[in-house]
Amino acid sequence: MSKNQDVIDLFNGAVMPTYSPAIAIMNGKGVTVTDVDGRKYYDFTSGIGIHTCGYGNPAIVKAIQDQAAVITHTSNLFVNVPETALAKKLVAMSELGGKVFFANSGAEANEAAIKLARKYGSASGRYEIVTFRNGFHGRTLATVAATGQAWCQEGYDPLPVGFAYADYNDLESVKAAITDKTVAIMLEAVQGEGGVTPATQEFMEGVRAICDEKDLLMIVDEVQTGMGRTGTMFAWQGYGVKPDMFTLAKALAGGLPMGALVGNAKVADVFTASSHASTFGGNPVAARAALAVIEFTEKNNLPKRAEEMGELLMNALQAKVDEYDKLLEVRGKGLMVGLVVDGDPKVLVDALRDMGLLALTAGGNVVRFLPPLILKESDLEDAIEMISDALENVYGTAE
Numbered sequence: 001m002s003k004n005q006d007v008i009d010l011f012n013g014a015v016m017p018t019y020s021p022a023i024a025i026m027n028g029k030g031v032t033v034t035d036v037d038g039r040k041y042y043d044f045t046s047g048i049g050i051h052t053c054g055y056g057n058p059a060i061v062k063a064i065q066d067q068a069a070v071i072t073h074t075s076n077l078f079v080n081v082p083e084t085a086l087a088k089k090l091v092a093m094s095e096l097g098g099k100v101f102f103a104n105s106g107a108e109a110n111e112a113a114i115k116l117a118r119k120y121g122s123a124s125g126r127y128e129i130v131t132f133r134n135g136f137h138g139r140t141l142a143t144v145a146a147t148g149q150a151w152c153q154e155g156y157d158p159l160p161v162g163f164a165y166a167d168y169n170d171l172e173s174v175k176a177a178i179t180d181k182t183v184a185i186m187l188e189a190v191q192g193e194g195g196v197t198p199a200t201q202e203f204m205e206g207v208r209a210i211c212d213e214k215d216l217l218m219i220v221d222e223v224q225t226g227m228g229r230t231g232t233m234f235a236w237q238g239y240g241v242k243p244d245m246f247t248l249a250k251a252l253a254g255g256l257p258m259g260a261l262v263g264n265a266k267v268a269d270v271f272t273a274s275s276h277a278s279t280f281g282g283n284p285v286a287a288r289a290a291l292a293v294i295e296f297t298e299k300n301n302l303p304k305r306a307e308e309m310g311e312l313l314m315n316a317l318q319a320k321v322d323e324y325d326k327l328l329e330v331r332g333k334g335l336m337v338g339l340v341v342d343g344d345p346k347v348l349v350d351a352l353r354d355m356g357l358l359a360l361t362a363g364g365n366v367v368r369f370l371p372p373l374i375l376k377e378s379d380l381e382d383a384i385e386m387i388s389d390a391l392e393n394v395y396g397t398a399e
C-alpha cells in the first residue's frame with residue numbers, strides 16, 4: 001500500500017466529495033512538489049495557477065513569517081497598514097486611477113464586482129450583466145449564475161437572475177444579449193476553466209467599444225490570468241484595452257487566500273460605508289505576501305519569462321499536434337497553455353502524472369498547463385520529455 005492511498009482514503013472518509021485527488025502532496029520547492037511517498041513531480045498546475053513565483057519562495061516565506069509575528073488580523077474597523085500599501089501598489093500598477101476592494105477568493109472578488117455593477121446601475125434601473133458561455137467566475141450562487149456552463153449550475157436552482165450569456169469572441173452575440181437593463185459585460189481575457197481560449201484582439205476592443213457606447217462597465221476576471229501569467233502583469237494590458245474593473249485572486253498572495261477588485265475612477269466610490277464588506281478582506285499576512293509576490297514578479301520580470309517560456313512550450317506541443325492525430329490544437333497565452341485532444345483529457349493527465357508531471361484538464365477536451373513562471377528552460381526540457389513519453393504511452397508511437 002502506498003501512503004498516498006492511505007491519505008486519500010482518510011480524506012475521502014472525512015471531506016465532502018467535491019474533489020477527487022490522485023496524490024497527497026507533502027511539500028513544494030520551486031517548480032516541483034513531493035508527494036507523501038517521496039515522489040517528486042514538476043507541478044505544471046501551480047496549485048491551479050497560484051505559485052507563479054515558485055513554491056517556498058524565500059521572499060514570500062519571509063514576508064508571511066514576519067507579518068505573522070507582528071499581527072495576523074485587525075478587522076476592517078481599523079486601518080491595516082499592509083493592505084493600504086498593497087491597494088496603493090495595485091492602483092499604481094493598473095494605471096486605472098481608481099481604488100481597490102479586498103476579498104478572500106476569486107468568487108468573492110467577482111461577487112464584489114457584480115454587486116458594484118448592480119449598485120452602479122440601480123439609479124437607472126439596470127442590473128443585467130452579460131457573461132460568456134464557457135466562462136468561469138466561481139462557485140458562489142451569483143458567480144455560478146455568471147458562469148455560463150451547465151455542469152456547475154446543475155442542482156442549484158433557483159439561481160440569482162440578471163445574467164445573459166453570449167458567445168465568446170463573437171461581438172454580434174454580445175450585441176444581441178444587451179437589453180435596456182444591461183449594466184455590465186464580464187469576461188475573462190483568456191477563458192481558463194472553459195478550455196484555455198484567449199480573447200481575440202478584435203473581441204477585446206469590440207467589447208470596450210460597446211461598453212463605451214452604451215455606458216456599460218467592462219469587468220475583466222483576471223483571477224486566473226493575473227499577476228504575469230499571460231505575458232503582462234494583467235492580461236488586459238496585453239490587449240491595450242482598459243477595463244472599468246478587474247478581479248484578482250489565485251496568484252495574488254503567493255498561496256494565501258486573497259481576492260481583489262480593482263476599479264477605475266468611475267467606480268471607485270460606488271460602494272459606500274457599510275454597503276459591502278468582508279471580515280478577513282485585506283488580511284495583513286495575505287497583503288504582505290502579495291506585496292512580496294509583486295516585488296519578486298517585477299524584479300525578475302516574470303511576465304516576460306512567461307511569454308518566452310510559453311512560446312517554447314507551445315512550439316513543443318505544436319510539434320506533437322503535427323505528429324499525433326489525437327492531438328487537435330495548441331492554444332493559450334504566455335504560460336497559460338491548452339492542448340486540445342480528441343477524447344477525454346484526463347487519460348493524458350493521468351499518464352503525465354505517472355511520468356512525473358502534474359497538469360490540469362479544462363473545458364472537457366483540453367489538457368491545461370499552468371507552470372510556475374520561474375520555470376527554467378532546463379525544467380521545460382525535462383517536462384517536454386515527460387510529455388513525449390506520456391503521449392507515446394497513451395496514443396502509441398507516432399507515425
Ligand SMILES: *Cc1c(COP(=O)(O)O)cnc(C)c1O
Nearest residue numbers: 105106107136137138192223224
Ligand atoms: C478560479 C477562478 C475563479 C474562482 O476563484 P476561487 O478563488 O476558487 O473562488 C474565478 N474566476 C476565474 C477566471 C477562475 O479561474
